[in-house]
Amino acid sequence: MTPLILGIESSCDDTAAAVLRGRDILSTVVSSQTDLHADFGGVVPEIAARAHVEKLDLCVESALAQAGVGLHDLDAVAVTAGPGLIGGVMSGVMCAKGIAAATGLPLIGVNHLAGHALTPRLTDNVAYPYLMLLVSGGHCQFLRVDSAERFTRLGGTIDDAPGEAFDKVAKLLGLPQPGGPAVEAAARDGDPTAFRFPRPLLDRDGCDLSFSGLKTAVLRARDGALVNGALPSSVRADICAGFQAAVADVLAEKARRALLLCPDATAFAVAGGVAANGAVRTALEQVTPIPFLAPPLALCTDNAAMIAWVGSELFALGRRDGMDLPARPRWPLDEDAAPMLGSGKRGAKA
Numbered sequence: 001m002t003p004l005i006l007g008i009e010s011s012c013d014d015t016a017a018a019v020l021r022g023r024d025i026l027s028t029v030v031s032s033q034t035d036l037h038a039d040f041g042g043v044v045p046e047i048a049a050r051a052h053v054e055k056l057d058l059c060v061e062s063a064l065a066q067a068g069v070g071l072h073d074l075d076a077v078a079v080t081a082g083p084g085l086i087g088g089v090m091s092g093v094m095c096a097k098g099i100a101a102a103t104g105l106p107l108i109g110v111n112h113l114a115g116h117a118l119t120p121r122l123t124d125n126v127a128y129p130y131l132m133l134l135v136s137g138g139h140c141q142f143l144r145v146d147s148a149e150r151f152t153r154l155g156g157t158i159d160d161a162p163g164e165a166f167d168k169v170a171k172l173l174g175l176p177q178p179g180g181p182a183v184e185a186a187a188r189d190g191d192p193t194a195f196r197f198p199r200p201l202l203d204r205d206g207c208d209l210s211f212s213g214l215k216t217a218v219l220r221a222r223d224g225a226l227v228n229g230a231l232p233s234s235v236r237a238d239i240c241a242g243f244q245a246a247v248a249d250v251l252a253e254k255a256r257r258a259l260l261l262c263p264d265a266t267a268f269a270v271a272g273g274v275a276a277n278g279a280v281r282t283a284l285e286q287v288t289p290i291p292f293l294a295p296p297l298a299l300c301t302d303n304a305a306m307i308a309w310v311g312s313e314l315f316a317l318g319r320r321d322g323m324d325l326p327a328r329p330r331w332p333l334d335e336d337a338a339p340m341l342g343s344g345k346r347g348a349k350a
């Protein structure tokens with residue numbers, strides 16, 4: 001019988017629980033804290049941790065109820081043990097340890113980034129090895145995925161993540177947050193060639209990326225285009241379209257290089273909020289000679305089904321953690337890769 005796994009996720013501002021049997025998602029519950037942090041312009045770690053403590057039990061309870069199972073039907077409990085905001089990660093790990101202690105169930109600590117990286121296996125049963133691009137508000141990296149335990153980082157951002165750049169550009173242009181969808185909507189009426197923004201790091205070999213210079217270029221373009229202190233909406237649309245085209249071009253060119261580094265990859269998959277962007281998706285699709293996969297958005301953003309899935313794969317490999325499982329604020333997937341300069345400034349959310 002395929003094992004029944006409970007997944008728990010609380011590494012940033014979403015409290016989530018899910019029950020999976022193999023690729024069957026029997027339930028997935030996500031309780032968002034967006035409203036709690038709205039007034040602060042970002043996630044406040046103490047508020048997040050407290051909210052996780054309040055919501056974890058309820059999320060687990062409703063995930064079990066929706067799946068129609070009890071704790072004693074489970075085969076293991078998988079929990080995000082990092083990376084993330086430490087208070088939130090600790091809350092989840094303590095909740096999972098409590099369940100494991102009370103029931104005797106095996107405990108499996110999961111890397112949150114592995115959750116995103118293995119989602120194409122949950123949704124599309126993609127075979128190893130494959131190439132993965134994680135593009136969110138906090139992360140941007142190309143990964144070669146060889147197994148649930150083996151990841152090689154081929155490159156990543158040396159400063160901002162693309163979602164962060166979309167959010168900052170939206171702010172500069174007076175558009176609402178989250179910036180990505182707002183910039184994409186505004187770009188629909190714009191001319192992507194009206195402003196020629198830089199394509200950072202294309203002159204440098206390899207798959208590393210940079211987005212902070214692009215943001216500065218947008219600031220200059222905006223200041224140069226103000227009419228009586230205001231930005232005409234047609235110019236705003238052109239800036240959005242030009243910025244979006246630059247991000248898409250850079251991601252596509254670096255993806256082309258990453259694909260060359262993985263000649264045996266079975267597929268090229270993306271995950272993270274920025275993967276929702278039509279221009280980015282189209283540009284990525286155009287450079288890949290192998291199948292392109294973009295999981296449904298609900299499974300691209302933070303959720304516990306992806307944690308339960310990694311738990312299932314690790315369970316099958318025999319991984320079991322003890323009550324000494326640590327909660328880790330930082331936990332690179334590729335432990336051998338040198339830390340990225342400046343990456344993960346906003347890093348908790350991946």
Ligand code: KG4
Nearest residue numbers: 136137138163179180272273274277301350
């Ligand atoms: O993966 P996600 O939901 O959360 C994390 O950051 O982990 O990604 C959110 C990010 C935000 O920065 C948001 O502006 C960006 O993804 N985003 C988009 C779009 N939708 C969301 N960026 C560009 N175009 C979009 N349509």
Ligand code: ZN
Nearest residue numbers: 301302349350
């Ligand atoms: Zn994430």
